[in-house]
Amino acid sequence: MTVHHKMDDQQPDVLAGMAQGVIGKGEVRVDGPLKVTGQAAYAAEIGDGTEAVGVFVRATIAKGRVATIDEAALRAMPGVLTLVTDERLLRNPAQGTANKAPIQGARDVAYFGQPIALVVAETFEQARHAAQNIAITYVVEQAVTDPLDGSAQIDTPEAKQTEQGDVDAAMAAAHVSIDANYTTPSQTSAAMEPHASVASWEGDKLTLHGSYQMLKYNRNELADALGIDPSNVRLLAPYVGGGFGSKLGLSSEAVGAAIAAKALGRPVRVVMTRPQVFETTMRRSSTQQRLRLAADAKGHLTAIGHDATVSNLPGETFSEPVALATHFLYAGKNRAYAHRIARVHRTCAGSMRAPGEAVGMLALENAMDELAHKAGIDPVALRLRNIPETHPETGKEFSSRRFAECLSQGAEHFGWSKRSATPGQVKDGEWLIGMGVASAARGNILSEAKARVILHADATATVETDMTDIGTGTYTILAQIAAEMLGLPLHSVTVRLGDTDLPPAAGSGGSWGAGSVGSAVFLACQSLRKDIAGMLNADPADITLKDGIITTGNIQRSLSDTLSNDLTAIGHIEPGEASNTVEHAGFGAHFAEVAVNSVTGETRVRRMLGVFSAGRILNEQTARSQCYGGMIFGIGAALTEELVHDHRDGHIVNHTLAEYHVPVNLDVPQLDVIFLEERDAWANPIQSKGVGELGISGAGAAITNAIFNATGVRVRDYPATLDKILPQLPEG
Known part of the structure; x- marks a missing residue:
């Protein structure tokens, strides 16, 4: 059974009436022992060691096109199996491009360090040696790389230029005011686990173990890049060693590993080095910001102005939304925002923690x-x-x-x-x-999510969703919600995550993961409580579940004695009018x-x-x-x-x-x-x-x-x- 809920109005605090008492407590992470003992397998650790290994060849120019690659000399190097120069390779991560055409064409160079080919060999050392010694010629074009360069193209999207009242007049009339410029540099997520993928095919079916945050989107991004149906792609990411936004969208190593594995008919592993992670995945944009504040004699703000110049590659739609909090945090009748995007040939800018x-x-x-x-x-x-x-x-x-x-x-x-x-x-x-x-x-933010909860006849439960845990504690939180709603000890709940064969969740991003997929688990458990109440001819509001015991009126029965078979429910949450009604x-x-x-x-x-x-x-x-x-x-x-x-x-x-x-x-x-x-x-x-x-x-x-x-x-x-x-x- 699937229970669907759209957020249109206020919600009753059902969890406050539960009896198990595990919600809110500082429960230790249920996946902690696996991680500290090395039993939690991350993407790069999947396989038996017989996989071929890929290493990227990357551009040494800022803008232009690859003219020639000496493939004959490369293939003569020890251990080299193939060179992938497929135009399907991504130019930069496919962040936010699910179900859209990804930016591909590896030979068209947009920034220094861009992946332009993938060398695949029997060992990492052989692949690295070949990638470092390959002979490449380029057609070089003039590139602007500095956002402060006066020749940089500046875009001013109309929707991001807003004004309310008259900030200039308020500044002139202010008792006290500030007009100052601030700059922040580019930053990188620097997650502990580097980007990694292990790809294998069985006929037309691709299985890829990767380090990604948002699997329901990443699967489609991979399918889009390869030109195949998403139903033929299974993505697995049960453990992710940090992301901070850098793993929101699919990266080049996943597409490269998939193409190479298909060509060779054997699994291929591609793990980025730290410099490759820095140079090919999303950076946070540098910013130049001007803040204007005006206040009266009592310190009440009369005006706020927030102008910003950010940067990104030509053609990219993302731009660092620096004024998000300025819009609502403080009062002030007069308000103005200006937003400019400098088009430069640097690593692509995208979402990084709290963009x-x-x-x-x-x-x-x-x-x-x-x-x-x-x-x-x-x-x-x-x-x-x-x-x-x-x-x-x-x-x-x-x-x-x-x-x-x-x-x-x-x-x-x-x-x-x-x-x-x-x-x-x-x-x-x-x-x-x-x-x-x-x-x-x-x-x-609330984002659409689904989760399946199975209440087993032995009074244990399993939670299943393709949600990821990027070190945030998702395994534990979802177990707590199910345990609270079903009246089970925490150790009686098993959580399965990070597999696109499971119901699609919101993914880890935007700080919406726990609230979104947690609500889906809640809804599924609420449905199961109705089923349990029905077995006792009771109103769901009148039953108490605690430590595997059902109490209603003067009746007490154990869950395991009540259940003759497994019960299953899928919770489905999606945003509704509530997001438009209140802030x-x-x-x-x-x-x-x-x-x-x-x-x-x-x-x-x-x-x-x-x-x-x-x-x-x-x-x-x-x-x-x-x-x-x-x-x-x-x-x-x-x-x-x-x-x-x-x-x-x-x-x-x-x-x-x-x-x-x-x-x-x-x-x-x-x-x-x-x-x-x-x-x-x-x-x-x-x-x-x-x-x-x-x-x-x-x-x-x-x-x-x-x-x-x-x-x-x-x-x-x-x-x-x-x-x-x-x-x-x-x-x-």
Whole structure:
């Protein structure tokens, strides 16, 4: 039986009436033992070692076309089996192209590092040697690689240029105003597991083990690229070692492995090296942002202007939506947004964790801090007095929001009252100490999802969906929902994920995974509860399920005695009118304390606090882990992460983890996370909201605001490396 639900209205809090008591608790990950003991097989580990191995040949120009490849010399090299130059190879990842024509044609070069061919050999070493020594000639064309190059083509999509009121007039009449420019560099997801695929064919049927986030789309992307029916493709990704957006869309290695495996009649493994991951998968766009804020004498905002220039390849539709949170976070009658896309020949830009908010809120929250300082108003107080009653542009009511409490309770917990309003006043030896605050906001999304739940006759259950777990705790959360609804101990629930033979879920992206597929599991279990109640001639609302026991009235029976065979239900959730009726978002506040060395300019984050309101927290431990990860991303954005391009040909200079500096253990202080109790009846049937991307939104700005409080140095060009701080430090 399939139970279908469209989100058109508010939802009752059914989970509040359940008796098992596992929802919300910090249950340890059910897949944890498999991962720490090496029993969880990731994509590159699939197979018996007899697979052929592919290594990409990549372009060494920024723009042009491959003229010749010396295939004869290549095939004479030891161990070489074939060279794939098929025009079906992807130019760049197929992010968001499911059921559309992917961008193919490997010989047409759009950026330095683009895959143009795949060498397949008996061993990795043989394939790598051949790929590094192949002779290639190009027809080279002139390429613009720098978004700031005056000759770059600039697109201004009409839908992203909006104005409400008169910002210029409000700025001129303001009691206090800020007009400042901020820049953020390109970034890379740098997931721990590199992109990998192992492809094999049985007749016309392709099975591919890959490292991907959104299988129902990825299967179609692969079928589109190969020109075959999606029903002939099975994609498997039960364990994914991080994604952060880089594995949302299908990448070149999957298509290359599939083509080569078909040609050779044997399985083929393609695993990207770290430099290949950096150079061929999606980057976060660099941004140039201008923030204008105007306020009256009491600190009430009268105008907000947020202009941005981002970059991408010619022909790509994605552009970093930097102003997403600016639209609804703060009040202000006059509002203006300008959005420009510089067309450059760099690695394709796409979605990376919290696309839009992650970089847009760095600028917005820095500007709010600058306004607070200039106006002589406490930064927390300024934010509190500018929280709008409704969406300031559409007038929509917020579905639920505890933004003010996040700020006020966070300030109290962090000891904000001890902060000196005058920068540079607190010292610890040669270290200057400061505190900073920034808001967090991330729109909440529901995406269509299905899940099958089987309640077995022995009072165990199985949850099945093609949803992925990219380290977020999906296995555990779905088990908790089923256990709660069916009154079973957690160990009695088995969860199967990451297989396109299973019902299609929302996928891991947009922070919609838990709420969407979790709701599908909830609906399936709700249907099973009706079946159980029917066996006892009881109303479903009158039964209690706990520890495998059914209680209704004065009757108690065990589930295993009641069930004579397995019961199966499929839950199907999809968005409806609720998304248009109210404004959905999660909110929070970040607080940071830093120490800046007065001699060297080095910054150390001493402590951080994040306070979040994100609907029902399904698992406190996995949710807290997600917020930790987001806050650590914020440390990287604030202090270390910068993808550096050589403007001569657009190649990435720092394409390894030795040179692209993500925060490591010694960079990360004690982190503290507080979740405020909240339910959102408009969000979904389980009343949860996304948390995975909320934790990064604004986090880096709290750190750079703390640097200003410590030193009086305002860094508007991210990251805030010591060379940008040291020259501005006060003497003595």
